[in-house]
Amino acid sequence: MSVSGFANVDLDRLGRQGVSEVVYGEGKTAEQIAAILGRLAAARQSPLLATRVDAAKAADVRRLMGGQGTYFPDARLIRVGEAKAPGGHGRIAVVSAGTSDMPVAEEAAVTAETLGNEVLRVRDVGVAGLHRLMARLDDLRSASVIVAVAGMEGALASVIGGLVACPVIAVPTSVGYGASFKGLSALLSMLNSCSAGISVVNIDNGFGAGFLASRINHIGIK
Amino acid sequence: MSVSGFANVDLDRLGRQGVSEVVYGEGKTAEQIAAILGRLAAARQSPLLATRVDAAKAADVRRLMGGQGTYFPDARLIRVGEAKAPGGHGRIAVVSAGTSDMPVAEEAAVTAETLGNEVLRVRDVGVAGLHRLMARLDDLRSASVIVAVAGMEGALASVIGGLVACPVIAVPTSVGYGASFKGLSALLSMLNSCSAGISVVNIDNGFGAGFLASRINHIGIK
């Protein structure tokens, strides 16, 4: 049997696993995004996402696609197709420290909703105001997976990690100035967390965190 | 009600969640490790782990504890108490690239076993010999969670991430020389993976990966 044979098998089997496609929109023109979304939409049922699309470009993409798709301005996302029905083991909490971390947090939240999860937003709970975080402790402990989004305040993931017993996905953001070094400080801080049960995705990678949170939330559910 | 009151509540609630304790053994004397393990063991039922303990120090610790505990030389771990019975949604696969990555991979594997998971070791499957990785594809796809351990070969996590539909926890190791910069190269490579569904823990943090894999594997299971 040929090597190409392997590839075909692979493609089929992967396809059956319901992986949602994503288009990374930064640096692509509206024409390119519309073309890729169009091609992918023709080939499959699952909802599609295009990330890092500003409002103006999103309007162009939707026009090029004949009005198809929904734009989520806070998340800078276009979704083509409907979100799946909420399912999984429980609720995913997307926690963020400051308003500047919002776009990344929303990218994670809308991604998780699209993939079929109930999402709880917990905002403005940076560790500099621990009482606000504490006030949401019951919410945090009710989640099956937590996505913790923070920039300079990389400490957020550590603190949450010590308070809950579910998996925590930490997303460093490039928000900050000076020695935040475009997210490097938060990234290192999160990697060095003393709390167990935390892992980290790339700086600003809200999509990746939402996608992984959904996978975890659906584990063992066919 | 006083602030201390909060702390007591918290301690109780955390205690009910069955979190296993770990002692980071590097830089501690056998006396210190034995003392901490003794104190913790007296207070709880769960198994305890001490990581980064070499064979000589482990012998001393066990002698000081009256022979208590089991030493896992490949994982450089001491376990006090029995591993929990295997449970969870499925099997955790711990995948490693080279023989030098073994200690970190074993730290992850024994941690996951201790916390009540069936673990499958998949070894010597670096991307430079892709055919060996392919030969284990069915094993990889049968896992509920994958821990991917690799040093210079940070590529392993990306490749696996593209082949499976379960969560992948990537562990960069400090193995390598020159521009591997003690694991930095693998760490960056894993954070930048184009495959979705991957997150990363600290360099050489086998315990953290095994602990998180277990949490994910038990999600929604009380």
Place this chain on the structure above:
Amino acid sequence: MSVSGFANVDLDRLGRQGVSEVVYGEGKTAEQIAAILGRLAAARQSPLLATRVDAAKAADVRRLMGGQGTYFPDARLIRVGEAKAPGGHGRIAVVSAGTSDMPVAEEAAVTAETLGNEVLRVRDVGVAGLHRLMARLDDLRSASVIVAVAGMEGALASVIGGLVACPVIAVPTSVGYGASFKGLSALLSMLNSCSAGISVVNIDNGFGAGFLASRINHIGIK
């Protein structure tokens, strides 16, 4: 004999080796590029290249040179003079992971074609979709030299290096965000490849990769 005498000898001997000249266009005005190309073209037969020239600047350069030269928009290259007839030991494959890596890949491809090589483009074969790479395995194995272009996906070079027996020139690209650090992550990943037979050029240096691939492909051929 004087020192200057050495230099003259050297100049002559280098001239006989048919080295093609290149003008790095970034940061130069159309006037500067046209002037340098004009001066070089007057002095020699070989084709000339100007790299990193956007479409607007290219139009200006060609106008200033009286319409001389061809512009390759995907590669952002101007070529003055004809490509040499294809020769060498075999075909050079230029492999790229994502559409954002295209300009660098095309810079390599057009450079190699200009210097007298048959070039095969293998696109969209990132390691996150290994089946697409596998589907092109026979193409990869038929090449005499491979140029592997990848940004975040620095893993591509390692994976290819393990599948073929020809020299692989890896080109990290500055595509990416967050911890890709403008190509640093891909650069380190490629330098640390566990596959033998791989070497690396500077970030985004498509010209350098194409030039070197041609030198290798013509080795031993006068």
Place this chain on the structure above:
Amino acid sequence: MSVSGFANVDLDRLGRQGVSEVVYGEGKTAEQIAAILGRLAAARQSPLLATRVDAAKAADVRRLMGGQGTYFPDARLIRVGEAKAPGGHGRIAVVSAGTSDMPVAEEAAVTAETLGNEVLRVRDVGVAGLHRLMARLDDLRSASVIVAVAGMEGALASVIGGLVACPVIAVPTSVGYGASFKGLSALLSMLNSCSAGISVVNIDNGFGAGFLASRINHIGIK
């Protein structure tokens, strides 16, 4: 008037300000430390400190000085002369996360005691176990200055900074592994704290933190 005249004036005026001298002991022999301490002790009344002295070297130094001086093994400090009587606006709290941070915390604490301050040690209150930190909240809030010592757990300073209204001096330690990069992660994390009222000293610089805490605690007190 001559330039040297300035220097003399300066020396006199500085002398009147009661600055305590310190000898950085790392990399110096017992002979060198004893000689410097002896010279300084002859010239002034204030207590003297030698930092970073291990037990063996300390024994040698004391022998060479005819038994003079006290050794603080946990702080790795030798003190010659008596600590000043406690004074200042209030109590200095020295807070540390893990047992590995102890030597740096003790260096700060003994330094502050030597310079005439009451010091409260608050230990083992890393943010991964927030309830332990909370249980000491009244202690933290009773302090006039806080020194927060933490390695991987750089988050400690941020969390404390949000809970108190006094100045916080953060001391990153080189404790950790992997991406802690010998204290760099904690250092960056502390510099990026979102809590106001925090400043940072060099990695492992317990002496500097204790010295500054004392200066702050005595402000406005002649």
Place this chain on the structure above:
Amino acid sequence: MSVSGFANVDLDRLGRQGVSEVVYGEGKTAEQIAAILGRLAAARQSPLLATRVDAAKAADVRRLMGGQGTYFPDARLIRVGEAKAPGGHGRIAVVSAGTSDMPVAEEAAVTAETLGNEVLRVRDVGVAGLHRLMARLDDLRSASVIVAVAGMEGALASVIGGLVACPVIAVPTSVGYGASFKGLSALLSMLNSCSAGISVVNIDNGFGAGFLASRINHIGIK
């Protein structure tokens, strides 16, 4: 008693400590800044600050707030409410090396004035012209706290630290070029100061320095 109960207690107690609120203006729209300031102003008596606001945006903010607030162009600050009456143990000196460091120095100075401190500006005293610094020595020595602001000239903090007996807060600025690496050189230089009594805040963090200087200057004063 519930966890939320703790948070309420906390909020109350913190509120009694007279902490001034600050809005980090960079990356926020005039609308966002005005909205946050309006919400905070309604809830409290203390003066409010918005930092990193350029003149055009400040005009918009003030217009949106019905003319409320004062703009400090050199400090790029908006203040809502009156500065507190000057108090504390003494005068805060804000020292800067070059004219390019002025915005950061003014941010520190206006912050300290707002929080109730007398502030002395000492400008243009870089260490390359030591005689200018020396000419202000009596001013420096008369201060209760010093904020030392310098970019490339990170040496300023060390030199001042050796001349005075009060706490010195060093603020590295991102001014410079080449190997200043956007403030990293000044930051490292300040952290490594051989003078005791110095601590460091984040690059360009004038607000943080002014806030901390005020806290120190009011220590022990209810």
Place this chain on the structure above:
Amino acid sequence: MSVSGFANVDLDRLGRQGVSEVVYGEGKTAEQIAAILGRLAAARQSPLLATRVDAAKAADVRRLMGGQGTYFPDARLIRVGEAKAPGGHGRIAVVSAGTSDMPVAEEAAVTAETLGNEVLRVRDVGVAGLHRLMARLDDLRSASVIVAVAGMEGALASVIGGLVACPVIAVPTSVGYGASFKGLSALLSMLNSCSAGISVVNIDNGFGAGFLASRINHIGIK
């Protein structure tokens, strides 16, 4: 057809390509090295190499293998089996700057000889003594491939690259002190070479350079 089928095919096809195996000896015991070499030697005809083996460990390995294998002390290599007969398009020149670069240069040279190439050593030709390099210009120009090994003196690759018309493989070494940062300076310098026709392998990777040089030298030769 199954996935495993692919792997088998792959294994066969790779095997036919005559790839020589290498064992990276650093961090492995003599027992481990001997065991791996023994297993590999049983399965194939090609010569085997173990790199980074010091003299004492090499003696142990050879003893464990019943005297089998040859040790090359300058290259810190063990070879099991005979070098292939010299072939290829021409001679490979291994050029090094200082005596401290010798072990890496010899690792490259012996690797290339083992794989069937004539190798010319050109030593002690650092760019600080350009006349010594010039004296070997005819040798350099007679080579079909050049391996340029240099530590602090990363300039060597650039200078050679400008003098010859064959492919140049640059190997930075970790030799040096201070701002050489264990080879980083040489690595960056080589990646930024203005000469075309140069590519770079990892710091100290003499084996990789020799292996690639051989591949290039045998291109188009079955």
Place this chain on the structure above:
Amino acid sequence: MSVSGFANVDLDRLGRQGVSEVVYGEGKTAEQIAAILGRLAAARQSPLLATRVDAAKAADVRRLMGGQGTYFPDARLIRVGEAKAPGGHGRIAVVSAGTSDMPVAEEAAVTAETLGNEVLRVRDVGVAGLHRLMARLDDLRSASVIVAVAGMEGALASVIGGLVACPVIAVPTSVGYGASFKGLSALLSMLNSCSAGISVVNIDNGFGAGFLASRINHIGIK
């Protein structure tokens, strides 16, 4: 005698040493530059320089100063006052590799001419074309001081350092892309030069190199 007395003495003595003043123009408005130049010109005889001034701003500055001053567009410098008469021990050679390094080289050259030195420009002598450098060897050896300006081509300083017996001041430039990291690669390469007699100034610091070259060239000449 007072401390201020020292400062006055100092100012007088420094003034007698004929130090030329310089204004760093980047980030300053034309108004600011004109004001500073005006103030300095009123107080002294020596020529003044303003560096990093583009053509448009220079026109504004000159207009604001009533036409005073000369603009050097290649060096991006304004000079107020006449260059001193050439003197010193010999000629200063300013050597540069590529046309992109020209502005920094000219900044050095015009600075040195202003301070009273004969300057020889040696251009386009990068080490990738060693024959062009060799052709100027007699010129290089006739200089009393050499300023070597190079970006990616940091090798230039090493090569020149090995060919001459006079002091060499190396100026790394931020020209380049990818792993040149805005001059860091050239900076490290120059610091690690194996040739003795070389020292380095900050990236792009043409003024500093020209100033120092003049100091060296006038050494021992009152």
Place this chain on the structure above:
Amino acid sequence: MSVSGFANVDLDRLGRQGVSEVVYGEGKTAEQIAAILGRLAAARQSPLLATRVDAAKAADVRRLMGGQGTYFPDARLIRVGEAKAPGGHGRIAVVSAGTSDMPVAEEAAVTAETLGNEVLRVRDVGVAGLHRLMARLDDLRSASVIVAVAGMEGALASVIGGLVACPVIAVPTSVGYGASFKGLSALLSMLNSCSAGISVVNIDNGFGAGFLASRINHIGIK
């Protein structure tokens, strides 16, 4: 005329320029050092230096050379042959901050003496005790060239640069801890000095500084 002809000419001409040879002793055995020194001593008149040689190795080297050579323990240098008679334009001052910087300072001083210069040591004048530096101001101003050696205290070069009118060669040392990053902090600080007339050599490169200082001090003197 042949290329080798050039090399001979070069060697002759360089030889006439009286360049002293140096052997970098670190990482070399006593046998290797003795062999190189013996070979060089046979070929020339000038004094020779071997740097970075500890006392034990120095004793071995001298024994192997039949007692030839003088060892300077503070400078860790062996000198073979006599120092040249002091000459040049004036005196070279070698200034150092702390006792830990002594070995590097002495390496510079003995090198300069060997090459025929009067050297003045100015010790223990770190900027944290500015009055000690000021007390030596006349000494500093009497020098023709200054070598400023400092570790953490990179500020020293800036301060001196502002006080004198002669060339200053700054030598960062690897002394320090924490964020000194083995000399990187001092290196960056020195490169960013705001004082003109300063240049920098590699970390710990006392030889290079002494050599360059001598070249500068002898400029224009045949």
